Amino acid sequence: MISSEPTIRINAPTLLTLSRVFLIPFFLYVAPDDPVLGASIFVIASLTDFLDGYIARRMNSITKFGIILDPIADKFLVISALVLLVDLGRLSVWIAAVLIIRDFLVTALRVVALSKGIIIPAEMGGKLKTTSQFIGIVALVLMPALGGEMLGIDLYDLGLAFIWLALVLSVTSGLRYTVSFWKKI
Secondary structure: OEEOOOOOOOOHHHHHHHHHHHHHHHHHHHOOOOHHHHHHHHHHHHHHHHHHHHHHHHOOOEEHHHHHHHHHHHHHHHHHHHHHHHHOOOOOHHHHHHHHHHHHHHHHHHHHHHHOOOOOOOOHHHHHHHHHHHHHHHHHHHHHHHOOEEOOEEHHHHHHHHHHHHHHHHHHHHHHHHHHHHHHO
């Protein structure tokens, strides 16, 4: 159940979501020079994405503010990481651009729908896309620290494979969100 509070209420899930945004500058500052610490910060920030939703559902404290803030915080984290990877020469700018544009469009559709009292929930394709992005980003961030491989697996190839999977899932789930939006509006 979503509360329809008139004011913004700060609860545990909201604090977790805000912590994700707070960790972004630290990730960006640390990752180029200390990939292991950078990847660790990214993983911790990513875990808050799972935890905030879990706690909100468990504590029955889902709010409209949280529904809007959570995907925005998620997008800030992922976009920051993608831009960093482009800057470090580990990711093509066009791949990052497609992923970023899709995320902005889907987030905009969800916010517009929410403003009309319609909730377009996250779907499995979007969740798989996010998971693929996170794995790909971590592999590409860690790559130089581990000599390019881990357990005999080339981290660059692994990272790109997951980013490509995220790209395919991004486009397909983005189309599904768009169709769902137009059907509900």
